[in-house]
Amino acid sequence: MAHAPAVLEFLVAQSENATAADGVPLDERNRRILRCLLTWVRVGCFSEMPAAALAAHPLLTFAFNSLQVPFSFDVAVEVMTELVNQYHDLSQFFLTKMSYIREALLLPALASRSEKIIAGLACLMCEVGHAAPDLVAEGSVEALTLADALLRCVAYSSEDWEIADSTLYFWCNLSYFILGSDTETDKRNAVQELFTPVFSSLFDALLFRAQVLSLSPWFH
Numbered sequence: 669m670a671h672a673p674a675v676l677e678f679l680v681a682q683s684e685n686a687t688a689a690d691g692v693p694l695d696e697r698n699r700r701i702l703r704c705l706l707t708w709v710r711v712g713c714f715s716e717m718p719a720a721a722l723a724a725h726p727l728l729t730f731a732f733n734s735l736q737v738p739f740s741f742d743v744a745v746e747v748m749t750e751l752v753n754q755y756h757d758l759s760q761f762f763l764t765k766m767s768y769i770r771e772a773l774l775l776p777a778l779a780s781r782s783e784k785i786i787a788g789l790a791c792l793m794c795e796v797g798h799a800a801p802d803l804v805a806e807g808s809v810e811a812l813t814l815a816d817a818l819l820r821c822v823a824y825s826s827e828d829w830e831i832a833d834s835t836l837y838f839w840c841n842l843s844y845f846i847l848g849s850d851t852e853t854d855k856r857n858a859v860q861e862l863f864t865p866v867f868s869s870l871f872d873a874l875l876f877r878a879q880v881l882s883l884s885p886w887f888h
Contacts, residue, residue, distance in 0.1 A: 672713040679705055683730040695739040702743040709750050719757030735773055745788040752795045759800035763810040770817040778824060787831050790821040794838040801845035807862045815866050823873040839870060
């Protein structure tokens with residue numbers, strides 16, 4: 669860990685170099701940077717850094733931008749999921765990015781049926797929601813965008829339930845938080861009223877998927 673600052677400085681320098689070097693293609697080098705970063709994140713290289721500074725760190729920006737690159741998408745998701753898992757305060761940063769994630773990444777992936785992208789984004793969004801159910805339960809525009817994006821993942825038609833299943837822990841965790849909230853009755857009732865249409869849509873999406881699956885030749 670004593671070497672972490674030097675390693676992070678080296679990775680920042682590498683990530684800012686937009687040219688290939690040593691015969692290694694740029695996409696491959698960027699993937700290696702993310703792999704190295706993931707290893708250091710797992711051992712707590714950012715443990716002493718405040719959430720606000722981490723949210724503005726160039727390596728987090730690099731990882732987030734790598735979501736747009738299919739070759740490095742899966743590693744970028746791993747890096748950010750690990751960060752949110754370790755540093756729950758980062759959830760606020762990712763909530764501010766929800767509109768972009770839904771519009772620029774998820775919707776095109778749904779249209780092109782890119783299941784790898786859909787599954788990865790669903791995993792990241794669930795981790796954000798799991799880390800901060802209190803922020804989601806506030807019902808902000810960003811929180812409702814997150815819920816809408818995950819509903820789209822649930823409704824995505826595929827031959828198995830893997831993507832839909834991956835979101836269920838988020839929905840259960842959110843519902844337990846809302847129902848078990850110790851806030852005053854009026855506020856709790858307002859939150860429940862706000863999310864009732866969301867859970868109704870979730871039920872409809874799951875029911876529709878079950879009906880489609882029961883009619884498919886694969887099921888029979």
